[in-house]
Amino acid sequence: MIVLVTGATGFIGRTLAARLAADGHSLRALSRHRNPQVTQARLPPDCRAFTWPEGGAVPAEALDGAEAVIHLAGESIGTWPWTAERKRRAFESRVNGTRALVAAMGRMGKRPRVFVSASAIGYYGDGGDRLLDEDASAGDDFLARTCAAWEAETFKAEALGVRAVAVRTGLVLGRGGALAKLAPAFRLGGGSIMGTGRQWWSWIHVEDAAGIFAHALTAQGLRGPVNGAGPNPARQRAFADALARAVHRPRLWKVPAFLLRLGLGEMAGTLLEGQRASGAKLEASGYLFRYPELAAALEAALARA
Numbered sequence: 001m002i003v004l005v006t007g008a009t010g011f012i013g014r015t016l017a018a019r020l021a022a023d024g025h026s027l028r029a030l031s032r033h034r035n036p037q038v039t040q041a042r043l044p045p046d047c048r049a050f051t052w053p054e055g056g057a058v059p060a061e062a063l064d065g066a067e068a069v070i071h072l073a074g075e076s077i078g079t080w081p082w083t084a085e086r087k088r089r090a091f092e093s094r095v096n097g098t099r100a101l102v103a104a105m106g107r108m109g110k111r112p113r114v115f116v117s118a119s120a121i122g123y124y125g126d127g128g129d130r131l132l133d134e135d136a137s138a139g140d141d142f143l144a145r146t147c148a149a150w151e152a153e154t155f156k157a158e159a160l161g162v163r164a165v166a167v168r169t170g171l172v173l174g175r176g177g178a179l180a181k182l183a184p185a186f187r188l189g190g191g192s193i194m195g196t197g198r199q200w201w202s203w204i205h206v207e208d209a210a211g212i213f214a215h216a217l218t219a220q221g222l223r224g225p226v227n228g229a230g231p232n233p234a235r236q237r238a239f240a241d242a243l244a245r246a247v248h249r250p251r252l253w254k255v256p257a258f259l260l261r262l263g264l265g266e267m268a269g270t271l272l273e274g275q276r277a278s279g280a281k282l283e284a285s286g287y288l289f290r291y292p293e294l295a296a297a298l299e300a301a302l303a304r305a
């Protein structure tokens with residue numbers, strides 16, 4: 001398939017691009033970088049890169065003949081502090097970016113068959129102990145509102161006759177993302193329970209995250225939202241213990257919720273609240289996890305880091 005990927009230079013995108021190339025797909029990438037050769041140098045050989053200026057229109061030649069589009073691009077949500085400006089950029093880069101991409105598909109005589117966009121399990125807000133399938137309602141915090149608006153733009157592709165999938169991605173474990181921030185602290189013996197430690201973290205190894213996007217291209221029956229998290233979510237306390245074991249250090253600390261909120265502000269919610277995502281829809285579509293167990297996923301992710 002000819003597959004156009006946005007955000008291919010990012011944490012998930014780089015693993016995905018390598019995976020798609022290995023699967024024999026013909027790759028194209030959209031990046032903000034002005035010089036496509038610089039983008040191309042970061043991606044598998046034969047990948048063609050195109051410049052998509054921030055807030056601008058999608059170049060038609062990037063979509064010309066594309067059979068599938070995978071959309072990962074968006075301003076990072078994991079960077080502290082969450083200023084009003086950073087939140088605006090995080091929201092608008094996703095919502096306006098998706099709108100521009102769908103509008104560009106609409107202008108094509110021959111449209112892609114499938115559009116797979118990232119979303120996040122933050123869609124559900126704080127889910128408590130409930131097992132959350134894709135019919136669970138959206139939360140009401142910043143991330144939840146961002147995901148709901150982002151998915152609403154994604155599913156407009158269906159009106160164009162394009163199968164649309166939003167992968168509600170969990171906490172991705174690999175070289176980058178949250179683990180790149182957590183692991184150094186744990187290696188220094190600073191591993192800790194955060195708040196009560198009872199909140200659920202639905203994690204996924206980066207190779208499975210990339211695997212799900214690749215799977216969605218050909219899983220014809222898969223459409224709408226799908227949880228992109230491993231089959232064994234862990235409470236934060238269990239996650240911290242597993243990470244401490246993986247770096248061979250004790251987990252000694254307990255950081256009270258009020259201290260995290262004092263230090264991180266609104267962003268502390270991403271650590272203190274959680275979601276226990278059900279993988280039933282994804283598994284029913286035939287996806288097989290490479291890393292279903294946390295200990296093995298952490299070991300592999302840390303070996304890559």
Ligand SMILES: NC(=O)c1ccc[n+]([C@@H]2O[C@H](COP(=O)([O-])OP(=O)(O)OC[C@H]3O[C@@H](n4cnc5c(N)ncnc54)[C@H](OP(=O)(O)O)[C@@H]3O)[C@@H](O)[C@H]2O)c1
Binds near residue numbers: 007008033074076
């Ligand atoms: N990592 C996780 O744990 C996780 C969890 C849930 C959901 N997700 C979602 O999955 C997607 C990919 O995640 P990731 O961790 O791979 O992200 P990432 O490493 O931050 O990469 C995202 C890519 O988006 C592009 N980008 C950055 N800021 C942008 C902006 N303001 N406007 C337009 N494009 C921008 C960049 O590509 P160029 O510089 O080439 O333009 C960047 O490489 C994101 O949308 C993220 O929200 C990730």
